Amino acid sequence: MRQSFHFFTPRRLARQLLAAPALAMALAVGLLTAPSAPARAETTHLEVAYIPILAMAQLFVMQQEGWLKQADLDLKMTRFSSGPAMVQALASGKFDVAYIGIGPAMVARAHGVDLKILANNTAGQGGLLGRGDFAAAFSKGANAAEVFANYHKSHGQPVKLATLPKGSVPDTLMRYYLFEVAKVAPADVEILGMGAEQMQQALLSGAVDGASVLDPIPAIVASRDKTARVVVTGHEMLPNAPGAVLAVSERAIAANPAAVRKLVALHIRATDLIHKDPARAASDIASVIGRGLVPAAVIETSLRASLDTYDADPHRLLEPAARLQDYQISIGSLAKAVDLKALIDPTIYDQVRKAK
Secondary structure: OOOOOOOOOHHHHHHHHHHHHHHHHHHHHHHHHOOOOOOOOOOEEEEEEEOOOHHHHHHHHHHHOOHHHHOOEEEEEEEOOOHHHHHHHHHOOOOOEEEEEHHHHHHHHHOOOOEEEEEEOEEOOOEEEEOHHHHHHOOOOOOHHHHHHHHHHHHOOOEEEEEOOOOOHHHHHHHHHHHHHOOOOHHHEEEEEOOHHHHHHHHHHOOOOEEEEOOOHHHHHHHHOOOOEEEEEHHHHOOOOEOEEEEEEHHHHHHOHHHHHHHHHHHHHHHHHHHHOHHHHHHHHHHHHHOOOOOHHHHHHHHHHOHHHEOOOHHHHHHHHHHHHHHHHHHOOOOOOOOHHHHEOOHHHHHHHHHO
């Protein structure tokens, strides 16, 4: 077998030696300039407390639309039956975010919880729902005090009204309407505090004559009880009545400012979607709070009926919140006044709006 050998002449050897460092340099440049994989953004985890009612719609929309994942936000959600039930949990410092009624938010702040309201959810939603003989007595222009007095006399017992526990927005608004606006005699009404699901069951079973409710309970009850209807709207109880809000702890704002700005931006985006495409928003909401028990059509009916109450702007909260706070103090559900300008902080909302 013939073997071949390569003999280098001095000139050929010089060419090889010169080419070697050039090749090495080319390889080095190629390695340095090769495109690298983009760095993956780190996901921010936030603990969120919420109540499963329509007034928290923005939270459910951003969750179901997949926007949270796109924004590298992971919300661990804990469900509560009412705002007052949430206040004690907030005091533990476990939660970063609360989708909560403004009344309990004020109570939490008064007890030293470092909450700041960064965006509004709704205003004037819900109302006083009546059923049976009580609803029938509320004809157009009826004097509310007389309706309550006549019912008490004819039925031998006061009107039974359910609401969320004392300190909640529905409870405060109902008491304000009954005793400050309509001047109903306290002896003519019995107020029963309970969780949202228990309130719905009490209405459907006929255990109560009515309730101070938040959506979608009116639509759910009316779909099963044809006598049920809203006899006093939220705006009639207290004009521009503040309702649910997005509140974030000062600790979370300081630790994750970029993530909190993203959350507020998604809250605004969700509010816009609710107005532009209520059918799509209703489908998102139903998948969270309907849990297969409440048809999306019922949620959509309720959502469309209250579209004008959805507004993310926290600036609108100060004046009605001051009136609500004064009344809470007068009935003992709030021990002391809080600095509303420290509680309601529109700074991040304004930054996000300006950046759009």
